Amino acid sequence: MINLNKEKASKKITALKEKIRKHEYKYFVLDDPSISDAEFDQLMQELIKLESEFPDLITEDSPTQRVGGAVLDEFKKVKHSTKMLSLDNAFNKEDLIEFDQRVQKNLKGEDYQYVVEHKIDGLSAVMRYNNGTFELGATRGNGEVGEDISNNMKTIRSLPLKIEEKAEMQLRGEIYLAKSEFKRLNKQRLENDESPFANPRNAAAGSVRQLDSKIAAERSLSILIYDLISHSKREFKTHLEVFAYLKKQGFKINWYQAASNIESVIEICQDWHQKREKLDFEIDGLVIKINDLALRKKLGNTARSPRWAIAYKFPAQQKTTKIKDIEISLGRTGALTPTAILDPVELAGSTVSRATLHNEDEIKRKDIKIGDIVLVQKAGDVIPEVVKVITEKRDGSEKEFEMPKNCPVCGGEVIRPEGEAVSRCTNISCPAQRKESILHFVSRNAMNIDGVGPALIEQLLANNLIEDYADLYFLKQSHLKDLERMGEKSSENVIKAIEASKKREFFRVLYALGIRHVGIGAARILAENFNSIDELKSAKIDDLKNISEIGPVIADSIVNFFQERHNIDLLSRLKQAGIRLKNKASQENENFLDQLxxxxxxxxxxxxxxxxxxxxxxxxxxxxxxxxxxxxxxxxxxxxxxxxxxxxxxxxxxxxxxxxxxxxxxxxxx
Structure with a gap:
C-alpha cells in the first residue's frame, strides 16, 4: 500500500468507497447482504489504512466518516426552509370517514387515491443533500427551528452519504431504534450498572442528541424516509413516483400501500392492529396521504396541519397488573400527585412499573385500593394510566388510600384549596418543590440548559451550592468539578450552557419562572403584550383579563406571583445575572436586508x-x-x-x- 502514488491511491479509495456503499445498501437497506461481516470489515480496514496514508483524500461522504468522533459543545440551531407541520389524528373508523368527506368536499369531484404508510414511533428529521452529497441533518424542533445533528446522522448506516444524482434536495424521515437493538442496548446498560432506556423512542431521541457522535455510532440507529420536500432538478406528479425515485437513489423508504378509497384505507388500518407486533420497530399508527401532489397543493394546509393527510392512531394497548403501593410525588408548585407502584408489565414497547393516579378524586372515582388488580394502558401510547379496577379479583386484603396531612418530604402542612382537585404542600422552601422548580427552569422549552439534570440538581442542593434557580448563574466551575460525574470538561460545559442561557428569548424566561397556569403558549402571548418583566409586574388583573387568551385563573396567578417577596428576590437576582427580562430592543437597521x-x-x-x-x-x-x-x-x-x-x-x-x-x-x- 505504501508503494501507491497519490493518483493510484485516489482511484483505489474511490473504488473501495463505491464497493462499500453497495454492500451497506444491501445490508442496511435491503436486508440482503452478499458478503460476510468479516469480508465487509476487511474492505473497511483497507479503506481506513489508505486514508490514513493519504489523509488529504478523506472526504465527508467516505464510509469511514460514519464511525463518529466529532464532539460538540452544543447543537447549532437550524431554521427549516419549510415549516414541519403536525398531523391531525384519527382514532376510529368514523374519524377516517369524516376526513375523507372533507377531502371530497374540497376537491369537488376530482379523482384521488390514498397512500397508507407506517407511523413510526421515532424521531422526525430533515436531511439536505447538496450536489448529491449529504450536507445537513436536523431535528424537527418546534417545526420552524430544529437542531443540527449532522454528525450523529452520518453514523446511520441506512442513510446514504452520497447518491447517484448530483442534485440538491431536502427529505424527511423518521430515525428509530429497532426492537432487537433496544434489547441489546438495555442488556448492555444493565451489565454496566446503568439505568435502562424506557422505550426505543426515548433511546433513539437520546442517541441523536449526544454531543459525542461516537456514542450515537454505537447505538445502531436506523432511518426510514417518508417525504421529499424539494428537488433542484426534478418534478414529480405523485407520492408513489417520489418513493420509486428515492428507492432507486439508495434510500430506505417507509413501508407503503396504495388504497383507491377510504374503505380500503380502513381495511389496511384494521389489518395492522395485530401485525404491528411482528415488526422489529415500533409503530403507533398509520399515516394516510393523498397520492397526487397537485391535489395536495389544492387542498393546502391549516395553520398547524395539512388537509391532505391524517394520522390514524392505534387504540391503546391494555394489560392487567397489581397495584403494590401508592406513592406521593411533589411538583414545583407543591402539588401532591399520587402514583401507583405496579408489578412490572410489558406495555407498548416498554416495561411499565408506575402509573399516575392524578389526584385524590380520581382514586375515589375509580375506587382504587392498594393491592387491587387493575387494567392499565398507555394514554396515547405514552403515559401509563390505570383504566379500571378488576373488582371481581378482590380478596379482602386490599387497603384504602388516604392523602397525607403532612408533606412526605418536608413535613409541611398539606392543604386542598377550595374548588381545586389537587392537594398542596404549603412550605415554599420544601426541597422537593425547589428541585422540581429548577428542573422546570432548565428544561428545553424554558432556559434549555444542557447538562443540568436531576442528578446534578440533587447534588447542588445537597451541597448547599444553590437554593433556587437564580443561584445557577452564580456558580463557578470550581463549585462543580469535584461533584460526582463532574470532571474538568463536564463542569466547563455546564458553566458554558448556563452562560449561553442568558440570551434566551423573553417569552422563554417567562415560562421558566414557573408561574402557575402559565404554559409556553401563554408565555408567548404575555411577551407579545408586555415588553418587560417590569411592565408585567405592574399589570392589574383587568389589564391581563383584557387579553383574549388570558383568562381570570391565569391573571390571578400572575398577580399573586408578583406579590410574593421570594419571587421578587428571584427576579432581582436574575436581573443581576444578566438574564433577558425584556423583549429584545428593536435596533436601528435591524432589518437591513428587508425581504431580499x-x-x-x-x-x-x-x-x-x-x-x-x-x-x-x-x-x-x-x-x-x-x-x-x-x-x-x-x-x-x-x-x-x-x-x-x-x-x-x-x-x-x-x-x-x-x-x-x-x-x-x-x-x-x-
Whole structure:
C-alpha cells in the first residue's frame, strides 16, 4: 500500500468507497447482504489504512466518516426552509370517514387515491443533500427551528452519504431504534450498572442528541424516509413516483400501500392492529396521504396541519397488573400527585412499573385500593394510566388510600384549596418543590440548559451550592468539578450552557419562572403584550383579563406571583445575572436586508449553511432553496452546481463569500 502514488491511491479509495456503499445498501437497506461481516470489515480496514496514508483524500461522504468522533459543545440551531407541520389524528373508523368527506368536499369531484404508510414511533428529521452529497441533518424542533445533528446522522448506516444524482434536495424521515437493538442496548446498560432506556423512542431521541457522535455510532440507529420536500432538478406528479425515485437513489423508504378509497384505507388500518407486533420497530399508527401532489397543493394546509393527510392512531394497548403501593410525588408548585407502584408489565414497547393516579378524586372515582388488580394502558401510547379496577379479583386484603396531612418530604402542612382537585404542600422552601422548580427552569422549552439534570440538581442542593434557580448563574466551575460525574470538561460545559442561557428569548424566561397556569403558549402571548418583566409586574388583573387568551385563573396567578417577596428576590437576582427580562430592543437597521431573497449553493468556507441562513433571516431577509426570477442574490461557494447556471441565465446577481460579507457590512452600516 505504501508503494501507491497519490493518483493510484485516489482511484483505489474511490473504488473501495463505491464497493462499500453497495454492500451497506444491501445490508442496511435491503436486508440482503452478499458478503460476510468479516469480508465487509476487511474492505473497511483497507479503506481506513489508505486514508490514513493519504489523509488529504478523506472526504465527508467516505464510509469511514460514519464511525463518529466529532464532539460538540452544543447543537447549532437550524431554521427549516419549510415549516414541519403536525398531523391531525384519527382514532376510529368514523374519524377516517369524516376526513375523507372533507377531502371530497374540497376537491369537488376530482379523482384521488390514498397512500397508507407506517407511523413510526421515532424521531422526525430533515436531511439536505447538496450536489448529491449529504450536507445537513436536523431535528424537527418546534417545526420552524430544529437542531443540527449532522454528525450523529452520518453514523446511520441506512442513510446514504452520497447518491447517484448530483442534485440538491431536502427529505424527511423518521430515525428509530429497532426492537432487537433496544434489547441489546438495555442488556448492555444493565451489565454496566446503568439505568435502562424506557422505550426505543426515548433511546433513539437520546442517541441523536449526544454531543459525542461516537456514542450515537454505537447505538445502531436506523432511518426510514417518508417525504421529499424539494428537488433542484426534478418534478414529480405523485407520492408513489417520489418513493420509486428515492428507492432507486439508495434510500430506505417507509413501508407503503396504495388504497383507491377510504374503505380500503380502513381495511389496511384494521389489518395492522395485530401485525404491528411482528415488526422489529415500533409503530403507533398509520399515516394516510393523498397520492397526487397537485391535489395536495389544492387542498393546502391549516395553520398547524395539512388537509391532505391524517394520522390514524392505534387504540391503546391494555394489560392487567397489581397495584403494590401508592406513592406521593411533589411538583414545583407543591402539588401532591399520587402514583401507583405496579408489578412490572410489558406495555407498548416498554416495561411499565408506575402509573399516575392524578389526584385524590380520581382514586375515589375509580375506587382504587392498594393491592387491587387493575387494567392499565398507555394514554396515547405514552403515559401509563390505570383504566379500571378488576373488582371481581378482590380478596379482602386490599387497603384504602388516604392523602397525607403532612408533606412526605418536608413535613409541611398539606392543604386542598377550595374548588381545586389537587392537594398542596404549603412550605415554599420544601426541597422537593425547589428541585422540581429548577428542573422546570432548565428544561428545553424554558432556559434549555444542557447538562443540568436531576442528578446534578440533587447534588447542588445537597451541597448547599444553590437554593433556587437564580443561584445557577452564580456558580463557578470550581463549585462543580469535584461533584460526582463532574470532571474538568463536564463542569466547563455546564458553566458554558448556563452562560449561553442568558440570551434566551423573553417569552422563554417567562415560562421558566414557573408561574402557575402559565404554559409556553401563554408565555408567548404575555411577551407579545408586555415588553418587560417590569411592565408585567405592574399589570392589574383587568389589564391581563383584557387579553383574549388570558383568562381570570391565569391573571390571578400572575398577580399573586408578583406579590410574593421570594419571587421578587428571584427576579432581582436574575436581573443581576444578566438574564433577558425584556423583549429584545428593536435596533436601528435591524432589518437591513428587508425581504431580499438569497439562495446559497456550493461548499462555503466561512459559514455553515445554517449560520449563513440565520444571518440573512435575522436581518429581515429570506433564505430560499431554489433560484427563480424573484431571487435577488445567489451566494456561491466551491462547486456551485446547477443553481449557478440558472442564476446566470436569469441575470441574478451572483456573489462569492467575500463579496457577500462586504455587502452585509455596507448594508448594516448604511
Amino acid at each position: 431573497k438569497f439562495v446559497f449553493t456550493g461548499s462555503l468556507n466561512d459559514f455553515t449553511r445554517s449560520e449563513i441562513k440565520d444571518l440573512v433571516e435575522n436581518a429581515g431577509g429570506r433564505a430560499v432553496s431554489s433560484v427563480s426570477s424573484k431571487t435577488d442574490y445567489l451566494v456561491i461557494g466551491d462547486n456551485p452546481g446547477s443553481k449557478y447556471d440558472k442564476a446566470q441565465s436569469l441575470g441574478i446577481e451572483i456573489l462569492n463569500e467575500s463579496e457577500f460579507k462586504e455587502m452585509i457590512k455596507k448594508k448594516r452600516s448604511s
